[in-house]
Amino acid sequence: MSSSTPATLKRNLKQRHVVFIGLAYMSPFAVFDTFGIVSEATQGHVPMSYIIITIAVLFTAFSYAKMVRVYPSAGSAYTYARRTIAAPVGFLVGWVALLDYLFLPMINALLAKIYLSAQFPEVPGWLWIVGLLVIITALNIVGVRISAAANMIMVVFQALLAIVFAVLTIRAILADDALSFTFAPFYSMNADMMSLIGGASVLALAFLGFDAVTTLAEETVDPRRTVPRAIMWIAALGAAFFVAITYVMQTLVPDLETLQSIADDIEGASPYIALLIGGIAFQTLFLAGATVSVLSSGLASQLSASRLLYAMGRDGILARKLFSYVHPKFGTPVFNIVLVGAIALVALRLDLNAATSLINFGAFTAFAFVNLSVIAFWLRHRTTSHITGSTWSWVLVPAIGFLINAALWVSLDELAMKVGLIWTGVGIVYLAWLTRGFRRPTPEMSFNEAGDLPTGVMRVGE
Template sequence: MSQTNKIERKLSLRHVVALGLAYMSPFAVFDTFGIASDASSGLVPTAYIVVFTAILFTALSYGKLVRIYPNAGSVYTYTKNLINPYVGIMVGWVSFIAYLALPMINALLAGIYLSSGFPNIPEWAWVVGLIVVITILNIFGVKLAASVNLLMVLFQVLIGVIFIALTIRSIIIGPESFMTVPDLIPAVSDINGVFVAAALLALSFIGFDAITTLSEDTINPKKTIPKAIILVASIGGIFFFIVTYFMQSLFPDVSIFQDIEGASPEIAVIIGGNLFLSFFLAGALFSVFASGLAAQISASRLLYAMGRDRVLPNRFFGYLHPKYNSPIPNIILVGILALSALLLDLEGATSLINVGAFTAFSFVNICVMITYFRNRNGKGIGFTITNLIFPFIGLAFIVYLWISLDKLSLLIGFIWTVIGFIYLVVSTNFFKKEPPEIEFEELEA
């Protein structure tokens, strides 16, 4: 499987933003509303403000680092070059669990949605079918996948806008005045619940992180990727806040629903009847398909970066197909691993994403702070704010979200980390052998 070709830069800003939004999965706001409202005592919009604040500072850190290392690999690349090669490999390993788990979650959600509509077909058939179709699309190239995602994201946004309009209509014509809006300021007793909900909702913002793995697919990545990162995080944050603000206005108490975890279909029926429910479920299916498509792209690019640098076997993980210019072995491997969704439930898969995402977010902020202390060209006020204070604030928020994680997430993360550490020890002969170094030209941050 030797190869000499390189990934071609085909993606424009709109393609990258579409992939980021698809990975973020706008419909996640509906899937998580019931659980988040219950955890935060009806303060979901506030929880989104908290997590968006954390994500925005972390997004700025990603934007700085991608200008220094405009290559595939994301946090693995940053940590390996700025901290230590061994640490970089471990961070890449732990972060990869999020990329691996998201295709599982989307396959599980697709199985749940489609099984409810077609009960005679077993759920496993939908799971396998979704993974096969996504894998085939990704094999034919990232630009095709990005174009498909753009259409599906636009459809999701359209459904979201209709959802908001129907919610406002229900509020206005309902028995209570529209002026009974949710309080955005939590009581002291509700602060912990808001952060617990924020830790859950942080999953919705992983899209901007996935964007950085597409740096080598993107035209002019040093300018395009940072713009896309801020756009994806901001569009997502605004959309999530507006939707939940009106949802919480109409349903301040989610205990009225039969299934808190599946409250969104019940809400769709209440505000728009069965006709809107049909469109809503179509949007949900588009969401899991688009997110699964983007997740597989990102996971395969991260594996490609590690294979190209011979952290993983180069002949397999560093291979690009000469015609389709895509890392086909990695794409197929991620698809096969996603089939483990047949053995997991949503809670288990979600726990994997929590651990991987928070690990990546933490080390990205740490890496930017390291660039501050290594800078020898003077540290002005602006540089101090952007390279020290902002990433420190982002890291502080992420640490608090770490504390809010459940024990299952922490246990799974610990086990996954131990497995990666054992692999690192064996592959480097107990750290006697230096892992391969990545030499990239460092540019101004």
Template sequence: MQPTSTNAESNSAITEGHRPERSLRRRLKLRHIVFLGLAYMAPLAVFDTFGIVAEATNGRVPLAYILIIIAVTITALSYARMSRYYPGAGSAYTYTRQTLNPHVGFMVGWAATLDYLLLPMLNALLAAIYMGAVLPDVPAWVWVLSTIVICTVLNVVGVKLAAQVNVILVVVQIVVAVAFLFFAVRNITMGIDGAGLGLSPFDPSGVPAGSLLSGASLLALSFLGFDAVTTMSEEAIRPKKDIPRAIIIIVISAGVFFVAITYAMQLLFPDVSEVGNIVGASPEIAKYIGGALFQALFVGGYMFAVLGCGLTQQMSAARLLYAMGRDGTLPQRFFGRINRRTGVPVINVVFIAALACSAMFLDLESAASLINFGAYVAFGAVNLSLIFATVKYLRPAGRIGLFAGIMLPSLGLLINVALWLSLDMNAKIVGIVWALVGLAFLTASTRMFRTPAPEMAEPEMDEV
């Protein structure tokens, strides 16, 4: 791709110079893309880390969400712009590979792969936390293994969630969350236990900046998946318009939803230690605001989401490993095999299940930090890619072009780096070890970077 003098010419060069070889059916409208993105995000994720973030920020979860929303919104705008310049199926890996360097792109893709491999582990851990709140006498490992076994068996026999089920999944989660918000608001308006409206959850005074950043760094978990819609560009009817719109709609609607839910929860429990079980605070608060019956419905709705997400996450990770094995990035004999009868990469599904069993030995904060390690690498890389694309190819004119193409993504990059640095130290160690493994492979496979970097498979969302 050669640099050109105008934005229009640059966009055309980018589009034509990187047109994908395969062609998928263009059948996705804006609403399909938005629902798929929300289903991948799982709206009930807002309840996952409330307790530990409330403890870390001294009751400022909504404020922490505002901080992460700023970071994610800026990053979403960068994704939106890059998806216009590269309308083929893309991701942080694609954008970095095309604008910075193929070797750097490989490392970004390698880091982001960690998210997809470990999401089923986090899913199983959350199932144990929520079921433990209802049935505390049952050991946590029972729920971890039960969740993993169910998802693994269904994936091995070839069961796959269709888009219609994804829509149902989103609707069920929204209904449960709205019911939770209704009961919470009712308790606040009734002034139960002295609860009342106030701005204390947004007050930054008395909270060290490091503690606020540390709490906010865990909340990227709630937004994981908004960027996955960029992989559907080849299937969107109007990719240049609908993919950017879907990204912004998903982030803004989810952000408002998350702030509203956590604001109500924080008003009810300014001191989360009063709940007792900080990690499982959300099920306990559900019981407090709606009684045992509502808690059962709340946990039931959550488990429905857990199983639905578990199926898609495990199969997506297995497909990613298969594609990497097929292309030679991973050992082909192990990862590049598919069961002829079911068409499922069975070995990979079982491998992901084995990784998910690590949930029995991790706490929620460490697990969430591990997942967010790759997320912040990807978010930062997209902002950096937009800066490079702007300088190298688009040559912005005027203050608006300079602000949108350089200043705004620079701010997004700085915020994402700060949040990455605030992650749990053990998670950073594991993530860096994973990155070093990828670097060693890249160095060997490219003969000390003298040959092109191997192409990495793109994570794919389920078809409609």
């Protein structure tokens, strides 16, 4: 490569790599992190809340699959809204989505501190945060294939450990004459729909992996086929796993009173359940799995955040020389990776609950606008040969996805709404400065991303 030609992202990822990166981003062990608080909020109906959020996610996953076939770009929701609705809208979607992408590495750093400090209380908590961020930053700089391979190993380990957890839980249920497998974890007389939806809004954090992999489209072989398939696999596998695990857990601890009798801390109930079903040896192994989960999710979340910044830098939304720089040897956006790691150091003073709600503000905003992007694309090209398939798949499905995400968005807590709206306001001010009071167009590159057609349009089926 000549010195005058900038380095670009390399196409190294196949479908299995994309699926495992998505599953790592979702973090299988996240099901254990949220079980206690959602069980309390839903009065013992965590599996039903997972089903509700799964339905919402499947509508949105369908829209992501459509959009990535049209625009196989690193920008994900930012690119889709920018190309189908308007450049300023795309900017604001990308800006708000940064809350999602930038805060998740912080959460993983915080969880590393929580898990490891419990095991090694004599070690300063800040050391675990810094140590995790140094490791994931180094792995992501070296190359996406290295990160993908590490994630595959860690996801398999988590899955095997979760299966052992489920088997031990089933054994404990069968050994207790007072317990039995019923439909109660899904629905009972004390189930309240609003609390189930509220629980679903919290659990949305577990499904962020399916959309994050769209940021890897420019590093994936045949992205128009590979990424949409990976999206559906990630959503389906994640849903089956989360519902199955929480069903056996909720059967073992069917109500808040039972949960409180087992766990000293409801927010961290899962390690206590691990102790109950497998003793101290299994609890130690369980905590090791939780640490691996934090590492794998941290790798995947930093990877996706750096690609979103790369897309915005390449378009001139952010400083192009810095944010669109790709290391000629590693083929990775090194500056972005280091920046995301540095920002995540805020975890040294961050509150876990606040960070989680802020992530969902960004996620629901991105989800809603991806659904709108599908409809906008259809409105622009419905009379051309660029679109195939039925109208319902282009309008009805994404419209339902939009309404579901809008409902989940308004159900967020007050802090998330306040900080999220302030962040959006800052984005509007920055865009006004960038466009000199909206007198200039929103910066964007001439469209030829990832080998797309000059018009950014291709023939797309269902």
